[in-house]
Amino acid sequence: MSTKEEDFELLKQLTEIQSCSGNESAIRSFIKDTVEDDCDRIDVDYLGNLICTISGNGKENDKLKVLLDAHMDEIGYIVRYIDDNGFIRFSKVGGQNPRIQPGQQVTIHSTSGEDIIGIIGEKPIHLIEDKERKKTSKFEDLFIDIGFSNKKEVEEYISVGDYITLKQEFTPFKNKNRFFSKSLDDRAGCFILIKLIKEFSRLSDKLDKDLIFLFAAQEEIGTRGATVGSYRVSPDLAIALEVTHAIDFPGISKDKFDDCSLGDGVAIRVGPNLYTKLSKMLVETAKENDIPYILRASPGPTPTDARAIQMTKQGIPCSLISAPLRYMHTNIETVEY
Template sequence: MENKFQAELWNRLTQAPGAPGFEGPVREIMREYISSYTSELMYDNLGSIFGVMRGDENGPKIMVAGHMDEVGFMVTRISDKGFISFQTLGGWWGQVLLAQRVQIITDNGPVEGVISSIPPHVLSDDQRNRPMDVRNMYIDIGVDSREEAEQVGVRAGQQIVPVCPLQVMSNPRRIMAKAWDNRYGCSLAVELAKELHENPNHPNVVYVGATVQEELSGQRGAKTAAASIDPDLFLAVDASPATDIPGVKDDGGKLGGGLLMRIYDPMYVMPVGLRELLISTCEEENIPYQIYVAKGGTDAGVVQYHGKGVPSAVIGIPSRYIHSHASIIDREDYEAAKRLLFSVIRKVDRATWEAILPR
C-alpha cells in the first residue's frame, strides 16, 4: 500500500475494537485524526463525534458521517467450567461464526478466544442436518473454571469482536480486514477533514465524523447526532454487501465497479434532486458508479426524518462478506467514493442546496 497515511489509517481503524455501544477505542482514533484538522469538535450524548470545517457560513450545513460500530458480541454469562455465553450485537448469520477467533475486550486487555464448534467425528445425525443455533454457541478462552476466566478479567457486559488482521491480497487493489462495515466510512470522513483543512475554500459548513450504534435497530447515533447538528444535507458513507460472489444474484455491488449509488432501501428513497446532482457529478468527472438497490438500511434512513426533513444520500462502496469476520474491499471503489464526496462538498452552495429541495 503505497499511500502511507491511508495504510496507517486503515490499519488502525479496522483493527480497533468497536462493537455497538462500545465505540470508545474507535472514537479515540477519530478524535486524534480530526482534531489535527480542526479545533472545533462536537459530540452527542451517545458518543458520536464530528469535526466542524467552516467554509462559507452562509452556505448549507452538511453532515457527513460514517459509523464507528462493527457487528460484534457481548459477554452475558460465564459457566462453571469457564465457557463464555454471548449476545450478538448487530446482524449475524449464525453459520459464519463457528470456529472463528474472537477477542474479549477486558480492563486488562484483550482475551483471545474461539467460538465453539463440534468436530464432525462426534456430531449426531440430527446435528449434522441442522444449523447450529447461536444461542447454543459459546466462546472458549482456554480456562477450566469461572474463577480462572474472572482472574484474566472477563466479566458480563464486555464487548467481543472478531479477529482478522488487515491484509493486502494477491490483487493489491483488494484489501481484507474485519469491520470494513463501516471503518470505510470512518476513514473517508477523516480524509475529508484532511482535505478541507488543506484546501479550506468550500461554500458551506461541514460537520464530518462518525456516529455510534448504527448496527443496532433504529440507527440510534444518527438520530442524536442529527438532533445535535440540525443539518441541511446529510451524506452517509457506508459499505454494503457485494453481490459478485458465487451463490448470490449479481444485481449490483461488484468489486472494482465503482462506488455504490444507493437509490433505494427499505428505509429510504434517494431524493430526485440529490440523485441528479450525484449522478451528473460522476458522469462529468468520469467517476465510476453502480446503481444499487439495497435490502438493509443506513443512517440516511433516519436522518432524513429529522426536523422538516433532510435530503440524504449514501455514498457507498461494495464489500464482500460484511457482517462476518473477514471482508474485502477494492481500493479503486474507495477512491471513486472519495472523489465524488470531495467534489460534491465543493459544489453544494446555498443555491445548489435549494435546487435539490422538492418545490
Template sequence: MNEAQQVELVKTFSNAFGPSGFEQPVVRAYRDAVADFGTTTIDGMFNALTVLNGNTGKRPVVQLDAHADEVGLLVQAVRPSGLIKFVTLGGWVPTNVPAMAVTIRNKRGEYIPGVVATKPPHFMTAAERNAVPQIAEMSIDVGSSSREETINDFGIDTGCPIVPTVDCQFDAKHGMFFGKAFDDRIGAAAMVNTLANVAEAALSVDVVAGLSTQEEVGLRGAYVTARKVEPDLAIVLEGCPADDTFEPDWLSQTRMKGGPMLRDMDTTFIVNPQFQQFAADLADELHLPYTRAVRTGGGQNGAAIGYWKGVPTIVVGIPVRYEHSAFNYTALSDFQTSVSLVSALLKRLDAATIASFSSVD
C-alpha cells in the same frame, strides 16, 4: 492524502476494537486523524462531531456521516464450565460464527483471545451434523476450566464486548484490503480523507462530520447527531454489501472495483431523487465510475438523518464483500473514487443548489 497514508488509515480503522456501544478505540483514532481539520467533540454515546475549520455559521450545513461500530458479540453470562454464553451486537448469520477466533475486552480493559467453541465431529450425532447452529447454544472458550477462573483470573463477566480476531492486510498488487469491520470503517476512513481534501478549499457550505455509534443495532447514534447538527443536507459514507460474487451481472448493483454505490432505496430509506441525480451527473462529468442500487434489504444512517427534518440525503456506499462476517474484502480504488466524489460534491454545493433539491416545480 497520498496512497500510503490512505492504506495505513484504513488498516488502523479496520483493526480498531469497536462493537456497538464500545466504540472508544475507533473514536480515539478518528479524533486524532482529524485533529488538523476541525474541532471535535464527543458525547456520552461516543458520537464524535467535527466542525470543519472555516465554517461561518451563516451558510447551509452539510452533515457527513459514517459509523464507528462493527458487528460484534457481548458476554451474557459465564457457564459453570468456564465457557462464555454470548449474544450478538448487530446482524450475524449463525453459520458464520462457529470456530471464529475472537478477542474479548475484559473488565480491566485487557484484550483476551478466545474461540467460539465447536463440538468435534467425533462426538456429533447425525442430527447434530445436519442442524443449523443457534447463537443461544454457542459458547466462547478462553482456555478456562471453571466459572470462577473465567471471572476472576481472566476478568471476563457479563457485559464484556467481543469482536472477531482479524489483522487487516493490503495486497498492493491487486489494490485489495482484507480485514474486518469495513462496514463501516472504510466509510469512516473515507470521511477523514474527505475532510483532508476540503479542509482548505473555498466552500459555499459549512461542513460538520459525524462519526456516529450504534448503527448496527438501530441507527441510534445518527438519530442523536442529526438533532445536534440540524443539517440542511446530508451525505452518508457507508460500507455496503457487494453482490458481485452471487448475483448475475445484469442484477449486480454493488460490485468490487465498480466505484461507489449510490443507493436509491433500501428497507429504511428512499433517496431524494434530485440530489441523487446531481451526484450521478457529477460523477459522469468527472468520469468517476459508480453504480445505482435498489435494495430489498438493509438499512443505514441516511434514514436516521434524512427523516429528522426531511433534509435531502444520499448514501455513497463503498463495496464490501462478505459484510457482517469476520473477513471482508474492499478495494482501494473504490475508496478513492468515493472520496473524490464526496469531495467534489462539497465543492459544488451552495445554497441555491441545495434549495433545488426540495423543489417540486
C-alpha cells in the same frame, strides 16, 4: 496527497481496532487523534458520536450546513452468562451469521481494562452425529473458551456485560488492489471521511459552507448515533457513506438482487428514502468528473444511517453513496481500493 501505502496503513489501523456498538471508545479516540489538527471544532455527545466541524467563510446564518456521515461501530457480542466450567455464553450485538461463528478467535474487552483472547468452541466433526452435521449451531448454544477450568477463575477477569469482538488482521490480496478485514462495514466510510477532512482542511479558506463530519455510534443496533447526531447538527442536507453488497461471487444471483461488483465504482442509491434532487446531483458530478459509478435501487427505507437522518426534525434532504463489499458481516469483508 497520500500514497497507496499510506492509505493501506490507515485502513489497517481503522479495521484492526476492536470497537463494537456501544463500546466505540477505542475507534473514536483513534479517529479524533487523526483529524483533530484539521478541524475547527470536535465534539463527543452522550451516545458516543464524534462530530468534527470545518467552518466555512461567510455570515453564520447564511452558510449552508452539510453533514457527511459514516458509522464507526462494528458488529460484536456481549457476555451474558458464565457456566460452572468456565465457558462463556454470549449474545449478538448487531447482525451475526451463526454459520461462521465456531472456530473464530475473539477478544473479550474486560471491564478491568484487560483484553482477553478467547475462541468460539465447536464439537469435532468425529463427535457430531450424522443428523446434526447438516444443521447450523444455534446462537444460544455457542460458547467461548478462554482456557480456564471453572467459573471462579473466569470471573477474576470477565464479567457479564463485557463486550466481545472478532480478531482479524487487515490483509491485502496478491493483486494488491483488493484486501479483506473485519469491520470494513463501515470503517471504509470512516476512511473516506478522514481523507475528506484532510483535503478540505487545506481548502478551508475557499469554503463557503460548514462541513460537519459525523462518525456515528451504534449504527449496527438501529442507527442510534445518526438519529441523535443529525438532530444535534440539524444540517441543511446530508450524505451518508456506507458499504453495499457486491453481487459477484458464486451462489448469489444478480437477477434476484442487482448488478453490483467490486471495481464498479461508487454505488449511488436511488429510491424514496433518498432525496431525488441530491442523488441526481451526485450522478451528474460523477459523469462530469469521469468517476465510475452504478445506481442501486432502494424501494424502501435503507438499513443505514440515511434512514435516520432523512427523518430527523422536519426532514433532511439526504443521499447515500456506498463502496461495493463482499461477505458483509464476516471477518473477511472484501473491498477494492
